[in-house]
Amino acid sequence: MESLKPSLFDWETVMHKGTIPFLALILALPSPAARSLESAYRMGGKEMHRAFEPVQAFLQQGSAVIKRGFHEVIFGVVVSSDGYLLTKASELGEVGDLTITVDDQRYEKPVLAAVDTEWDVALLKVSATGWHPVDLSRTEDLERGEWIVANGATTRKYRRVQIGMVAANTREIPPSGGAVLGVMLEEEEEGLNLSSITEGSGAEKAGLQKGDRLLAIDGTEVNLREEVLSCLDTRRVGESVRLTILRGDEKIEVEVELAGRTDIFGESMTRNDQMSGDFSTRRTGFPRIMQHDIIGNRHFMGGPVLDLEGRCVGMNIARFSRCETYAIPARDLAELVDSLIKRSTMISAD
Structure with missing residues (x-):
């Protein structure tokens, strides 16, 4: 079988039609008796790469x-x-x-x-x-x-x-596990207390502290973890939310940038991940x-x-x-x- 050469192509014509790889494969088709396409003409083969070489510049x-x-x-x-x-x-x-x-x-x-x-x-x-x-x-x-x-x-x-x-x-592509503040919350009788702040999270960067009490998100009062999740359900990674916090006797407001759950807390490996x-x-x-x-x-x-x-x-x-x-x-x-x-x-x- 004759090798595919760039001279066989009118490059401008085939570039316009987007048919270079198809020509390469047609010219390289094996005889009926052959069992498979020669390696040079497969997706990673040198002749296939040669057909795309003008894009390299x-x-x-x-x-x-x-x-x-x-x-x-x-x-x-x-x-x-x-x-x-x-x-x-x-x-x-x-x-x-x-x-x-x-x-x-x-x-x-x-x-x-x-x-x-x-x-x-x-x-x-x-x-x-x-x-x-x-x-x-x-x-x-x-x-x-x-x-x-x-x-x-x-x-x-x-x-x-x-x-x-x-x-x-x-x-x-939504964030795996959704967007998060980067805090752990404890439900107490008086409300939601921040029990820990995750390193590298938007919460840490905003200056939130262990012991702060979360009162509201973007003006919506929250008293349960489920209410926090509901407020964040449609938000995207990189967006910011306004938190109302009680620190001691002082009420303060801070802007916190949301991160992906897996970016902050990691994710478990699936079998597909292990093969990837x-x-x-x-x-x-x-x-x-x-x-x-x-x-x-x-x-x-x-x-x-x-x-x-x-x-x-x-x-x-x-x-x-x-x-x-x-x-x-x-x-x-x-x-x-x-x-x-x-x-x-x-x-x-x-």
Whole structure:
């Protein structure tokens, strides 16, 4: 069987029609006597990757590799020509010792410019010019079965393409276990007392203390745990609620940012989790996601997802399981870019 070569393609025509992989497979079909498709023409084969190689140039310039020392932490999406990029916030840790590689250039000492906890997205800034931001002009939701490309294994100078398909309709992924304050409550005759405050929770950051009495949430009086759960039932991770607290003889009000239950208290491993490898620490609680089947681990998140024309159709945000990866759709990503850069600019001006 003759090898598939790029010269067989009128690239502009097949790129427009989105038929490259199908041509590759048709030309590579085995004879009736053959038992299986040659490995080079399977999803991860070298000929399949060669068919998608023209998209690699967009991936090369529009993605970032974020490292701590020699260890790849996460990928990123280039969103401006002057050094802004988006990535997954919960995987970053401290940013001061990170390095960022865009194309073949390495940058040090990134600054955490802004964070959106609802989407688990961080905006980083480095001193740079001449970057080529991704094209976020395709704002309609992709259909199931559409081909997509994302970052695979990388070297210092080269981004290797990974290919896959959109696997499900765009939808919301609620937080596993719901949104929580990050406190333990005891029902007493006089009301609800805070018996403990969870480290790293919105409650701790807001200054709540053990022994405080919870009187109301957003003006609604609460005396039972069930009433607290009812107040939080429709709230999302990253939203804030106003708590009325009695501390000693003083009544005070505080704003508390909600977190996902599993982010604060952890979650038990299912059998599927045990088979899924290195999935994302935060993998639920997103307003809208596009699900696809590109294989990777949590360190492959944060990078762009491209269509066959090189346009950015999303940003990988969570490796959920061995066969599910979630990405923020381009429409929502474009709104995040605008809001976070504006927020960063306002903070800098202050």
